[in-house]
Amino acid sequence: MNDATANSHAKILEVAEALYARRGFAGVGMRELAEAAGLGKSSLFHHFRSKVQLYLAVVERVLARVEERVQPILTAHAPAAERLDRWIDALVDAFAEQPASARLLLRALFEEDEFDAADWPEGQAAERRLANVLDGITRLLQQGMRAGEFRAASAPHVVQTLIGATIYHFASGEIGERLLGGPLLSAEAVRARKAEMKQFLHYGLAARPASSDEGGQS
Amino acid sequence: MNDATANSHAKILEVAEALYARRGFAGVGMRELAEAAGLGKSSLFHHFRSKVQLYLAVVERVLARVEERVQPILTAHAPAAERLDRWIDALVDAFAEQPASARLLLRALFEEDEFDAADWPEGQAAERRLANVLDGITRLLQQGMRAGEFRAASAPHVVQTLIGATIYHFASGEIGERLLGGPLLSAEAVRARKAEMKQFLHYGLAARPASSDEGGQS
DNA sequence: GTCTATATCACGATAGAC
DNA sequence: GTCTATCGTGATATAGAC
Secondary structure, eight states: OOHHHHHHHHHHHHHHHHHHHHHHHHHOOHHHHHHHHTSOHHHHHHHSSSHHHHHHHHHHHHHHHHHHHHHHHHTSSSOHHHHHHHHHHHHHHHHHHSHHHHHHHHHHHHGGGSSOGGGSHHHHHHHHHHHHHHHHHHHHHHHHHHTTSBOSOOHHHHHHHHHHHHHHHHHOHHHHHHHHTSOSSSHHHHHHHHHHHHHHHHHHHBOOOOOTTTTOOO | OOHHHHHHHHHHHHHHHHHHHHHHHHHOOHHHHHHHHTSOHHHHHHHSSSHHHHHHHHHHHHHHHHHHHHHHHHTSSSOHHHHHHHHHHHHHHHHHHSHHHHHHHHHHHHGGGSSOGGGSHHHHHHHHHHHHHHHHHHHHHHHHHHTTSBOSOOHHHHHHHHHHHHHHHHHOHHHHHHHHTSOSSSHHHHHHHHHHHHHHHHHHHBOOOOOTTTTOOO
16 A cells, blocks of 8 residues: 555545544545545445445544553553553543543444444444453453452443543534533643543542441432 | 424434534434435435534533523522432433433534634533533532531532533443443443442531541542 | 445425325 | 326436546
Protein backbone atom coordinates (compact mmCIF):
# COMPACT_ATOMS: atom_id res chain seq x y z
CA MET A 1 0.00 0.00 0.00
CA ASN A 2 1.56 3.31 -1.07
CA ASP A 3 1.35 6.66 0.66
CA ALA A 4 -1.49 8.03 -1.43
CA THR A 5 -3.64 5.03 -0.65
CA ALA A 6 -2.81 5.19 3.02
CA ASN A 7 -3.67 8.87 3.15
CA SER A 8 -6.99 8.30 1.43
CA HIS A 9 -7.81 5.57 3.91
CA ALA A 10 -7.04 7.81 6.87
CA LYS A 11 -9.01 10.71 5.44
CA ILE A 12 -12.02 8.55 4.70
CA LEU A 13 -11.99 6.98 8.16
CA GLU A 14 -11.74 10.42 9.72
CA VAL A 15 -14.74 11.94 7.99
CA ALA A 16 -16.70 8.70 8.31
CA GLU A 17 -16.19 8.69 12.07
CA ALA A 18 -17.64 12.17 12.38
CA LEU A 19 -20.62 11.46 10.12
CA TYR A 20 -21.48 8.05 11.56
CA ALA A 21 -21.27 9.51 15.06
CA ARG A 22 -23.82 12.16 14.12
CA ARG A 23 -26.35 10.14 12.18
CA GLY A 24 -25.50 6.48 12.56
CA PHE A 25 -24.88 3.70 10.10
CA ALA A 26 -28.15 3.88 8.20
CA GLY A 27 -28.27 7.67 8.27
CA VAL A 28 -25.12 8.30 6.24
CA GLY A 29 -24.92 7.51 2.55
CA MET A 30 -21.80 6.57 0.63
CA ARG A 31 -22.31 9.49 -1.72
CA GLU A 32 -22.42 12.08 1.07
CA LEU A 33 -19.46 10.43 2.72
CA ALA A 34 -17.41 10.42 -0.47
CA GLU A 35 -18.05 14.09 -1.11
CA ALA A 36 -17.10 14.96 2.46
CA ALA A 37 -13.83 13.07 1.96
CA GLY A 38 -13.17 14.88 -1.31
CA LEU A 39 -13.56 12.10 -3.85
CA GLY A 40 -16.15 10.34 -5.98
CA LYS A 41 -18.50 7.71 -4.71
CA SER A 42 -16.95 4.95 -6.82
CA SER A 43 -13.49 5.72 -5.47
CA LEU A 44 -14.82 5.01 -2.02
CA PHE A 45 -15.80 1.52 -3.10
CA HIS A 46 -12.26 1.03 -4.32
CA HIS A 47 -10.95 1.54 -0.77
CA PHE A 48 -13.72 -0.32 1.06
CA ARG A 49 -15.63 -3.16 -0.52
CA SER A 50 -18.92 -2.25 1.13
CA LYS A 51 -20.57 0.20 3.47
CA VAL A 52 -20.56 -2.35 6.27
CA GLN A 53 -16.83 -2.92 5.95
CA LEU A 54 -16.14 0.82 6.09
CA TYR A 55 -18.35 1.26 9.12
CA LEU A 56 -16.73 -1.59 10.99
CA ALA A 57 -13.28 -0.24 10.13
CA VAL A 58 -14.28 3.07 11.72
CA VAL A 59 -15.53 1.35 14.88
CA GLU A 60 -12.45 -0.81 15.07
CA ARG A 61 -10.20 2.23 14.83
CA VAL A 62 -11.99 4.00 17.67
CA LEU A 63 -11.77 0.93 19.88
CA ALA A 64 -8.08 0.59 19.03
CA ARG A 65 -7.45 4.12 20.29
CA VAL A 66 -9.31 3.39 23.52
CA GLU A 67 -7.57 0.06 24.05
CA GLU A 68 -4.17 1.63 23.38
CA ARG A 69 -4.76 4.15 26.14
CA VAL A 70 -6.24 2.03 28.90
CA GLN A 71 -4.60 -1.40 28.58
CA PRO A 72 -1.03 -0.42 29.61
CA ILE A 73 -2.35 0.91 32.90
CA LEU A 74 -3.67 -2.47 34.01
CA THR A 75 -0.23 -4.02 34.45
CA ALA A 76 1.41 -1.04 36.18
CA HIS A 77 3.04 -1.67 39.56
CA ALA A 78 0.62 0.26 41.73
CA PRO A 79 -2.31 -0.39 44.05
CA ALA A 80 -5.58 -1.22 42.32
CA ALA A 81 -7.18 1.99 43.55
CA GLU A 82 -4.46 4.07 41.93
CA ARG A 83 -4.62 2.09 38.69
CA LEU A 84 -8.38 2.58 38.64
CA ASP A 85 -7.94 6.35 38.92
CA ARG A 86 -5.49 6.32 36.04
CA TRP A 87 -7.76 4.04 34.01
CA ILE A 88 -10.62 6.52 34.41
CA ASP A 89 -8.35 9.40 33.41
CA ALA A 90 -7.28 7.50 30.30
CA LEU A 91 -10.82 6.56 29.26
CA VAL A 92 -12.06 10.10 29.74
CA ASP A 93 -9.10 11.45 27.79
CA ALA A 94 -9.81 9.05 24.93
CA PHE A 95 -13.41 10.27 24.65
CA ALA A 96 -12.66 13.92 25.28
CA GLU A 97 -9.87 14.23 22.73
CA GLN A 98 -11.92 12.63 19.97
CA PRO A 99 -15.36 14.14 20.56
CA ALA A 100 -17.09 11.86 18.05
CA SER A 101 -15.88 8.62 19.57
CA ALA A 102 -18.27 8.39 22.52
CA ARG A 103 -21.32 8.78 20.31
CA LEU A 104 -19.92 6.49 17.70
CA LEU A 105 -19.26 3.70 20.18
CA LEU A 106 -22.58 4.11 21.92
CA ARG A 107 -24.37 3.85 18.60
CA ALA A 108 -22.20 0.91 17.58
CA LEU A 109 -23.43 -1.09 20.56
CA PHE A 110 -26.92 -1.04 19.12
CA GLU A 111 -26.35 -1.08 15.41
CA GLU A 112 -24.80 -4.48 15.59
CA ASP A 113 -28.05 -6.08 14.56
CA GLU A 114 -28.28 -4.32 11.22
CA PHE A 115 -25.61 -6.76 10.09
CA ASP A 116 -23.38 -9.43 11.60
CA ALA A 117 -20.06 -7.93 12.66
CA ALA A 118 -18.57 -11.41 13.01
CA ASP A 119 -18.82 -11.84 9.24
CA TRP A 120 -16.09 -9.24 8.71
CA PRO A 121 -12.49 -9.22 9.92
CA GLU A 122 -12.82 -5.61 11.05
CA GLY A 123 -15.85 -6.56 13.11
CA GLN A 124 -14.05 -9.47 14.72
CA ALA A 125 -11.12 -7.23 15.59
CA ALA A 126 -13.47 -4.66 17.09
CA GLU A 127 -15.21 -7.26 19.22
CA ARG A 128 -11.86 -8.60 20.39
CA ARG A 129 -10.69 -5.14 21.44
CA LEU A 130 -13.93 -4.41 23.29
CA ALA A 131 -13.73 -7.73 25.11
CA ASN A 132 -10.13 -6.99 26.09
CA VAL A 133 -11.00 -3.61 27.55
CA LEU A 134 -14.01 -4.90 29.49
CA ASP A 135 -12.13 -7.93 30.69
CA GLY A 136 -9.17 -5.82 31.82
CA ILE A 137 -11.14 -3.40 33.96
CA THR A 138 -13.20 -6.24 35.43
CA ARG A 139 -10.01 -8.03 36.55
CA LEU A 140 -8.60 -4.81 37.99
CA LEU A 141 -11.69 -4.35 40.13
CA GLN A 142 -11.57 -7.96 41.26
CA GLN A 143 -7.89 -7.59 42.22
CA GLY A 144 -8.74 -4.55 44.30
CA MET A 145 -11.52 -6.39 46.08
CA ARG A 146 -9.38 -9.42 46.81
CA ALA A 147 -6.64 -7.13 48.16
CA GLY A 148 -9.13 -5.42 50.44
CA GLU A 149 -8.69 -2.03 48.76
CA PHE A 150 -12.31 -2.03 47.58
CA ARG A 151 -15.41 -3.20 49.34
CA ALA A 152 -17.00 -6.43 48.12
CA ALA A 153 -19.28 -5.63 45.17
CA SER A 154 -20.18 -7.12 41.82
CA ALA A 155 -17.27 -6.22 39.55
CA PRO A 156 -19.35 -6.61 36.36
CA HIS A 157 -22.01 -4.28 37.73
CA VAL A 158 -19.37 -1.70 38.63
CA VAL A 159 -18.01 -1.98 35.09
CA GLN A 160 -21.46 -1.37 33.65
CA THR A 161 -21.81 1.69 35.87
CA LEU A 162 -18.34 2.95 35.01
CA ILE A 163 -18.75 2.53 31.25
CA GLY A 164 -22.25 3.97 31.27
CA ALA A 165 -21.27 6.96 33.37
CA THR A 166 -18.35 7.78 31.09
CA ILE A 167 -19.68 7.09 27.63
CA TYR A 168 -23.14 8.53 28.30
CA HIS A 169 -21.67 11.71 29.73
CA PHE A 170 -19.48 12.41 26.71
CA ALA A 171 -22.18 11.40 24.27
CA SER A 172 -24.93 13.39 25.93
CA GLY A 173 -24.32 16.54 23.90
CA GLU A 174 -26.88 19.28 24.34
CA ILE A 175 -28.70 17.44 27.11
CA GLY A 176 -25.55 17.20 29.18
CA GLU A 177 -24.57 20.78 28.47
CA ARG A 178 -27.97 22.05 29.54
CA LEU A 179 -27.72 20.02 32.76
CA LEU A 180 -24.16 21.07 33.53
CA GLY A 181 -24.77 24.65 32.46
CA GLY A 182 -21.68 24.74 30.29
CA PRO A 183 -19.59 22.92 27.70
CA LEU A 184 -18.83 19.20 28.00
CA LEU A 185 -15.49 19.18 26.29
CA SER A 186 -13.60 22.19 27.58
CA ALA A 187 -10.40 21.42 29.47
CA GLU A 188 -12.07 22.57 32.67
CA ALA A 189 -15.16 20.43 32.11
CA VAL A 190 -13.06 17.35 31.34
CA ARG A 191 -11.01 17.91 34.47
CA ALA A 192 -14.19 18.29 36.50
CA ARG A 193 -15.69 15.09 35.10
CA LYS A 194 -12.56 13.12 35.93
CA ALA A 195 -12.56 14.48 39.48
CA GLU A 196 -16.26 13.76 40.04
CA MET A 197 -15.97 10.22 38.71
CA LYS A 198 -12.87 9.37 40.70
CA GLN A 199 -14.34 10.82 43.87
CA PHE A 200 -17.56 8.94 43.34
CA LEU A 201 -15.71 5.66 42.88
CA HIS A 202 -13.38 6.45 45.74
CA TYR A 203 -16.36 6.73 48.07
CA GLY A 204 -18.50 4.13 46.32
CA LEU A 205 -15.88 1.38 46.41
CA ALA A 206 -14.03 2.26 49.60
CA ALA A 207 -13.65 -0.65 52.00
CA ARG A 208 -15.05 0.16 55.41
CA PRO A 209 -16.56 -1.62 58.37
CA ALA A 210 -20.16 -2.68 57.95
CA SER A 211 -22.76 -0.35 59.45
CA SER A 212 -26.23 -1.28 60.61
CA ASP A 213 -28.21 -0.17 57.56
CA GLU A 214 -25.85 -0.54 54.63
CA GLY A 215 -27.20 -1.90 51.38
CA GLY A 216 -30.74 -1.37 52.51
CA GLN A 217 -33.31 -1.87 49.78
CA SER A 218 -36.75 -0.34 49.62
CA MET B 1 -61.33 9.53 17.49
CA ASN B 2 -63.11 6.20 17.47
CA ASP B 3 -61.93 2.91 18.94
CA ALA B 4 -60.59 1.52 15.70
CA THR B 5 -58.43 4.56 15.12
CA ALA B 6 -57.18 4.55 18.69
CA ASN B 7 -56.32 0.87 18.45
CA SER B 8 -54.42 1.41 15.24
CA HIS B 9 -52.48 4.24 16.82
CA ALA B 10 -51.50 2.10 19.79
CA LYS B 11 -50.53 -0.84 17.64
CA ILE B 12 -48.41 1.33 15.34
CA LEU B 13 -46.66 3.01 18.24
CA GLU B 14 -45.97 -0.36 19.80
CA VAL B 15 -44.30 -1.95 16.79
CA ALA B 16 -42.54 1.31 15.91
CA GLU B 17 -41.00 1.47 19.37
CA ALA B 18 -39.50 -1.99 18.97
CA LEU B 19 -38.21 -1.36 15.46
CA TYR B 20 -36.77 2.11 16.12
CA ALA B 21 -35.07 0.78 19.23
CA ARG B 22 -33.36 -1.91 17.17
CA ARG B 23 -32.28 0.04 14.12
CA GLY B 24 -32.87 3.72 14.75
CA PHE B 25 -34.79 6.40 12.90
CA ALA B 26 -32.98 6.15 9.59
CA GLY B 27 -32.77 2.37 9.72
CA VAL B 28 -36.50 1.66 9.69
CA GLY B 29 -38.65 2.31 6.63
CA MET B 30 -42.33 3.16 6.65
CA ARG B 31 -43.05 0.14 4.47
CA GLU B 32 -41.42 -2.32 6.87
CA LEU B 33 -43.09 -0.60 9.78
CA ALA B 34 -46.52 -0.73 8.18
CA GLU B 35 -46.21 -4.42 7.39
CA ALA B 36 -45.12 -5.16 10.95
CA ALA B 37 -48.20 -3.32 12.21
CA GLY B 38 -50.45 -5.26 9.84
CA LEU B 39 -51.52 -2.57 7.37
CA GLY B 40 -50.44 -0.89 4.16
CA LYS B 41 -47.88 1.87 3.95
CA SER B 42 -50.42 4.48 2.87
CA SER B 43 -52.61 3.73 5.85
CA LEU B 44 -49.71 4.60 8.07
CA PHE B 45 -49.54 8.06 6.53
CA HIS B 46 -53.20 8.47 7.36
CA HIS B 47 -52.40 8.10 11.08
CA PHE B 48 -49.13 10.04 11.09
CA ARG B 49 -48.42 12.81 8.65
CA SER B 50 -44.73 12.00 8.32
CA LYS B 51 -42.03 9.64 9.49
CA VAL B 52 -40.61 12.30 11.79
CA GLN B 53 -43.93 12.83 13.50
CA LEU B 54 -44.38 9.11 14.09
CA TYR B 55 -40.88 8.79 15.48
CA LEU B 56 -41.31 11.71 17.85
CA ALA B 57 -44.66 10.32 19.00
CA VAL B 58 -42.90 7.08 19.92
CA VAL B 59 -40.19 8.90 21.87
CA GLU B 60 -42.74 11.07 23.61
CA ARG B 61 -44.74 8.03 24.69
CA VAL B 62 -41.67 6.36 26.20
CA LEU B 63 -40.72 9.52 28.08
CA ALA B 64 -44.30 9.84 29.31
CA ARG B 65 -44.10 6.37 30.83
CA VAL B 66 -40.83 7.20 32.55
CA GLU B 67 -42.07 10.56 33.81
CA GLU B 68 -45.28 9.00 35.10
CA ARG B 69 -43.28 6.57 37.22
CA VAL B 70 -40.60 8.79 38.69
CA GLN B 71 -42.19 12.20 39.17
CA PRO B 72 -44.65 11.31 41.97
CA ILE B 73 -41.76 10.08 44.10
CA LEU B 74 -40.10 13.50 44.22
CA THR B 75 -42.79 15.06 46.37
CA ALA B 76 -43.23 12.18 48.81
CA HIS B 77 -42.82 12.94 52.50
CA ALA B 78 -39.60 11.07 53.12
CA PRO B 79 -35.89 11.77 53.51
CA ALA B 80 -34.04 12.51 50.27
CA ALA B 81 -32.00 9.33 50.57
CA GLU B 82 -35.14 7.23 50.72
CA ARG B 83 -36.76 9.09 47.83
CA LEU B 84 -33.57 8.56 45.79
CA ASP B 85 -33.76 4.82 46.39
CA ARG B 86 -37.38 4.77 45.27
CA TRP B 87 -36.55 6.96 42.26
CA ILE B 88 -33.89 4.45 41.17
CA ASP B 89 -36.31 1.57 41.63
CA ALA B 90 -38.89 3.37 39.50
CA LEU B 91 -36.46 4.24 36.71
CA VAL B 92 -35.11 0.70 36.57
CA ASP B 93 -38.65 -0.68 36.53
CA ALA B 94 -39.58 1.60 33.66
CA PHE B 95 -36.70 0.35 31.55
CA ALA B 96 -36.95 -3.28 32.62
CA GLU B 97 -40.65 -3.64 31.94
CA GLN B 98 -40.39 -2.16 28.45
CA PRO B 99 -37.15 -3.68 27.18
CA ALA B 100 -37.02 -1.50 24.07
CA SER B 101 -37.29 1.81 25.88
CA ALA B 102 -33.70 2.14 27.11
CA ARG B 103 -32.29 1.63 23.63
CA LEU B 104 -34.89 3.86 22.08
CA LEU B 105 -34.18 6.73 24.45
CA LEU B 106 -30.43 6.37 24.17
CA ARG B 107 -30.68 6.51 20.39
CA ALA B 108 -33.10 9.42 20.58
CA LEU B 109 -30.49 11.51 22.37
CA PHE B 110 -28.31 11.38 19.28
CA GLU B 111 -30.79 11.32 16.47
CA GLU B 112 -32.00 14.75 17.36
CA ASP B 113 -29.83 16.28 14.68
CA GLU B 114 -31.40 14.39 11.81
CA PHE B 115 -34.32 16.81 12.21
CA ASP B 116 -35.47 19.52 14.57
CA ALA B 117 -37.69 18.08 17.29
CA ALA B 118 -38.83 21.57 18.27
CA ASP B 119 -40.65 21.86 14.92
CA TRP B 120 -43.19 19.26 16.01
CA PRO B 121 -45.59 19.30 18.96
CA GLU B 122 -44.65 15.72 19.86
CA GLY B 123 -41.01 16.74 19.95
CA GLN B 124 -41.72 19.72 22.17
CA ALA B 125 -43.69 17.52 24.54
CA ALA B 126 -40.85 14.99 24.64
CA GLU B 127 -38.28 17.66 25.42
CA ARG B 128 -40.50 19.05 28.15
CA ARG B 129 -40.88 15.64 29.78
CA LEU B 130 -37.15 14.97 29.63
CA ALA B 131 -36.39 18.35 31.15
CA ASN B 132 -38.90 17.67 33.94
CA VAL B 133 -37.34 14.34 34.82
CA LEU B 134 -33.78 15.67 34.81
CA ASP B 135 -34.78 18.76 36.73
CA GLY B 136 -36.64 16.71 39.32
CA ILE B 137 -33.81 14.34 40.16
CA THR B 138 -31.33 17.22 40.22
CA ARG B 139 -33.44 19.06 42.79
CA LEU B 140 -33.83 15.92 44.87
CA LEU B 141 -30.07 15.50 45.05
CA GLN B 142 -29.61 19.15 45.96
CA GLN B 143 -32.21 18.85 48.72
CA GLY B 144 -30.35 15.87 50.14
CA MET B 145 -27.07 17.76 50.10
CA ARG B 146 -28.53 20.81 51.76
CA ALA B 147 -30.10 18.61 54.44
CA GLY B 148 -26.75 16.96 55.10
CA GLU B 149 -28.00 13.52 54.02
CA PHE B 150 -25.56 13.43 51.10
CA ARG B 151 -22.00 14.64 50.90
CA ALA B 152 -21.34 17.81 48.91
CA ALA B 153 -20.98 16.89 45.25
CA SER B 154 -22.01 18.25 41.87
CA ALA B 155 -25.67 17.31 41.52
CA PRO B 156 -25.60 17.57 37.69
CA HIS B 157 -22.60 15.25 37.53
CA VAL B 158 -24.32 12.74 39.78
CA VAL B 159 -27.37 12.92 37.51
CA GLN B 160 -25.20 12.23 34.47
CA THR B 161 -23.71 9.23 36.28
CA LEU B 162 -27.08 7.99 37.44
CA ILE B 163 -28.74 8.26 34.03
CA GLY B 164 -25.75 6.80 32.23
CA ALA B 165 -25.42 3.89 34.63
CA THR B 166 -29.10 3.02 34.29
CA ILE B 167 -29.82 3.57 30.63
CA TYR B 168 -26.53 2.12 29.40
CA HIS B 169 -26.98 -0.99 31.50
CA PHE B 170 -30.42 -1.77 30.13
CA ALA B 171 -29.46 -0.87 26.60
CA SER B 172 -26.21 -2.83 26.62
CA GLY B 173 -27.79 -6.03 25.33
CA GLU B 174 -25.37 -8.80 24.44
CA ILE B 175 -22.38 -6.87 25.74
CA GLY B 176 -23.94 -6.53 29.16
CA GLU B 177 -25.12 -10.13 29.21
CA ARG B 178 -21.65 -11.39 28.33
CA LEU B 179 -20.17 -9.26 31.13
CA LEU B 180 -22.76 -10.25 33.72
CA GLY B 181 -22.78 -13.86 32.60
CA GLY B 182 -26.56 -14.00 32.43
CA PRO B 183 -29.70 -12.24 31.28
CA LEU B 184 -30.22 -8.51 31.81
CA LEU B 185 -33.97 -8.51 32.14
CA SER B 186 -34.85 -11.48 34.35
CA ALA B 187 -36.56 -10.59 37.62
CA GLU B 188 -33.44 -11.65 39.49
CA ALA B 189 -31.13 -9.56 37.28
CA VAL B 190 -33.36 -6.50 37.64
CA ARG B 191 -33.43 -6.92 41.41
CA ALA B 192 -29.63 -7.27 41.45
CA ARG B 193 -29.15 -4.12 39.35
CA LYS B 194 -31.37 -2.10 41.66
CA ALA B 195 -29.47 -3.33 44.72
CA GLU B 196 -26.05 -2.63 43.18
CA MET B 197 -27.04 0.86 42.08
CA LYS B 198 -28.61 1.81 45.39
CA GLN B 199 -25.68 0.45 47.34
CA PHE B 200 -23.24 2.30 45.10
CA LEU B 201 -25.09 5.56 45.61
CA HIS B 202 -25.54 4.88 49.29
CA TYR B 203 -21.77 4.67 49.68
CA GLY B 204 -20.90 7.17 46.97
CA LEU B 205 -23.12 9.95 48.34
CA ALA B 206 -23.00 9.21 52.05
CA ALA B 207 -22.07 12.19 54.19
CA ARG B 208 -19.08 11.48 56.38
CA PRO B 209 -16.26 13.35 58.07
CA ALA B 210 -13.47 14.44 55.76
CA SER B 211 -10.44 12.15 55.70
CA SER B 212 -6.90 13.09 54.78
CA ASP B 213 -6.88 11.83 51.19
CA GLU B 214 -10.44 12.12 50.00
CA GLY B 215 -11.08 13.33 46.48
CA GLY B 216 -7.47 12.82 45.56
CA GLN B 217 -6.77 13.30 41.86
CA SER B 218 -3.91 11.76 39.95
C1' DG C 1 -6.74 5.27 -8.08
C1' DT C 2 -10.27 8.18 -9.77
C1' DC C 3 -13.71 9.04 -12.78
C1' DT C 4 -18.68 8.81 -15.57
C1' DA C 5 -22.43 6.11 -16.39
C1' DT C 6 -25.57 2.84 -15.12
C1' DA C 7 -28.21 -1.07 -12.85
C1' DT C 8 -31.40 -2.17 -9.36
C1' DC C 9 -33.90 -1.27 -5.61
C1' DA C 10 -36.06 1.06 -1.54
C1' DC C 11 -37.21 5.35 0.32
C1' DG C 12 -40.91 9.04 1.96
C1' DA C 13 -44.92 10.88 0.41
C1' DT C 14 -49.27 11.67 -2.48
C1' DA C 15 -53.57 10.79 -5.41
C1' DG C 16 -57.65 8.93 -5.62
C1' DA C 17 -60.81 4.68 -5.74
C1' DC C 18 -63.65 2.22 -2.46
C1' DG D 1 -59.70 4.02 7.24
C1' DT D 2 -57.53 1.06 4.00
C1' DC D 3 -56.20 0.09 -0.35
C1' DT D 4 -53.40 0.19 -5.32
C1' DA D 5 -50.67 2.85 -8.15
C1' DT D 6 -47.38 6.19 -8.80
C1' DC D 7 -44.02 10.15 -8.35
C1' DG D 8 -39.47 11.75 -7.60
C1' DT D 9 -35.40 10.94 -5.22
C1' DG D 10 -31.49 8.77 -3.37
C1' DA D 11 -29.67 4.36 -1.76
C1' DT D 12 -25.69 0.54 -2.49
C1' DA D 13 -23.02 -1.32 -5.71
C1' DT D 14 -20.84 -2.40 -10.42
C1' DA D 15 -18.73 -1.76 -15.23
C1' DG D 16 -15.38 0.01 -17.65
C1' DA D 17 -12.72 4.18 -19.59
C1' DC D 18 -8.55 6.77 -18.43
